[in-house]
Amino acid sequence: MENSPTDPVVYAGILKTTRRRRKFLFITVLIYIPALLVIHKISPTDRAMGTLFAVWVVFLIISTVLVALCRCPRCGNYFHMHGITLLVLRKCLHCQFHIASNNIS
Numbered sequence: 001m002e003n004s005p006t007d008p009v010v011y012a013g014i015l016k017t018t019r020r021r022r023k024f025l026f027i028t029v030l031i032y033i034p035a036l037l038v039i040h041k042i043s044p045t046d047r048a049m050g051t052l053f054a055v056w057v058v059f060l061i062i063s064t065v066l067v068a069l070c071r072c073p074r075c076g077n078y079f080h081m082h083g084i085t086l087l088v089l090r091k092c093l094h095c096q097f098h099i100a101s102n103n104i105s
């Protein structure tokens, strides 16, 4: 609780960033199969598929790290991390603060 902001504008901004990063992760996960089908139509070679996979893995790593480093505006801990476990849930894993909440208390 010692690092938590009390200004509603600050924690609303933190929550907005968290939601944007979560959306980026979910889009990255969901876009793989459609992108695979599109690339297969354009160039059905192993090299093209491998390149797509490598690019997708890079985006997946980036989006996962960004989501993992989101801080909870109420308790100041990592929102989606508890120990080494990453769980992309809608509530903080430490204080149960909901991602869509407008009230920090």
Ligand SMILES: [Zn+2]
Binding pocket: 072, 073, 074, 075, 076, 077, 079, 092, 093, 094, 095, 096, 097
């Ligand atoms: Zn929290």
